[in-house]
Amino acid sequence: MPASFTTGLDPSSHVLRNSLHDRGQRLTPQRERVLTLFERIGEGSHLSAEEVHQRLLRSAERVSLATVYRSLRLLSSMGLLQELELPEGGRRFELASDTHRDHHHLVCVGCGRTEEFENPQVLEAGATAAQSHGFRLLECVLNVRALCPICAAAERL
Amino acid sequence: MPASFTTGLDPSSHVLRNSLHDRGQRLTPQRERVLTLFERIGEGSHLSAEEVHQRLLRSAERVSLATVYRSLRLLSSMGLLQELELPEGGRRFELASDTHRDHHHLVCVGCGRTEEFENPQVLEAGATAAQSHGFRLLECVLNVRALCPICAAAERL
DNA sequence: GTCGATGCAAAGGCTTTGCACAGCC
DNA sequence: GGCTGTGCAAAGCCTTTGCATCGAC
Numbered sequence: 001m002p003a004s005f006t007t008g009l010d011p012s013s014h015v016l017r018n019s020l021h022d023r024g025q026r027l028t029p030q031r032e033r034v035l036t037l038f039e040r041i042g043e044g045s046h047l048s049a050e051e052v053h054q055r056l057l058r059s060a061e062r063v064s065l066a067t068v069y070r071s072l073r074l075l076s077s078m079g080l081l082q083e084l085e086l087p088e089g090g091r092r093f094e095l096a097s098d099t100h101r102d103h104h105h106l107v108c109v110g111c112g113r114t115e116e117f118e119n120p121q122v123l124e125a126g127a128t129a130a131q132s133h134g135f136r137l138l139e140c141v142l143n144v145r146a147l148c149p150i151c152a153a154a155e156r157l
Numbered sequence: 158m159p160a161s162f163t164t165g166l167d168p169s170s171h172v173l174r175n176s177l178h179d180r181g182q183r184l185t186p187q188r189e190r191v192l193t194l195f196e197r198i199g200e201g202s203h204l205s206a207e208e209v210h211q212r213l214l215r216s217a218e219r220v221s222l223a224t225v226y227r228s229l230r231l232l233s234s235m236g237l238l239q240e241l242e243l244p245e246g247g248r249r250f251e252l253a254s255d256t257h258r259d260h261h262h263l264v265c266v267g268c269g270r271t272e273e274f275e276n277p278q279v280l281e282a283g284a285t286a287a288q289s290h291g292f293r294l295l296e297c298v299l300n301v302r303a304l305c306p307i308c309a310a311a312e313r314l
Numbered sequence: 315g316t317c318g319a320t321g322c323a324a325a326g327g328c329t330t331t332g333c334a335c336a337g338c339c
Numbered sequence: 340g341g342c343t344g345t346g347c348a349a350a351g352c353c354t355t356t357g358c359a360t361c362g363a364c
Contacts, residue, residue, distance in 0.1 A: 028345080135304060143300075
């Protein structure tokens, strides 16, 4: 589990601004706040729209919930965020950094605790499947549903 | 890709009735209709609640949508149906037969076409991950998002 | 006959959208 | 200054639920 921080060298506003420009769109404080939030909390965090909204409010960064939804969609379509489908807990988003690609999720169905892991064989399996059907691979998502030690113990009562 | 049929020997009503009895619940025509529908259409089909409802209406088997939802949840919790989370197209269900376990889905994000495949390495990857975190493995779900040949060609225009 | 299941319609999450105004470029 | 983005509130979708009635056992 790498705990590397993104070096604070690039405020990423430049990246964001340029990406937006290329699409004829604008850099607004709201969009920056949403992206910055994900950078602040680190790579392994999975937030729902509601949580993003709450956290921004707490740091006195006012963004309406509607705009949070719009920004999450936009940033995902730009490849800066990654949308997750963890069955438990609805739609969530995480930062999509280069050092953090191709990881998968181990989710406790009891308490929601989520661990990440990597395994190149998964991508291989997906690539093989795509190839054998003539599909062009886009993304390979493995969700492992399980019980964490605590919830597994509670279950046995 | 096995295309095996379930032999029509057991109307599965017995299985259903017994499973329900064990939980102090009843075999109703509605529950039977929902399960039978899935058996009729075969193993590889993924239906949403709305589709189940529509198909039952078409064959003049009246079941309210609310009951379809209730039955889908019940049959899933009994292990007779399997709930899928294919990001495209919302919650869907398929028959959970023994010959059909541990398969994964290759989904075209363009048109929704879905192919199934098996690969034991995926389960292995999930088991390894679960073990390394001390989790008890329940289920391993791989979704491969891709473009089918037709949609990939359309994309290049 | 009892108690669980159904149907209907209403309520409930979560997400998107229409519109007037604000503010980025 | 033009035109995109925002905020607000309303609408939309999917799913669940309350309640009276029905029907499996």
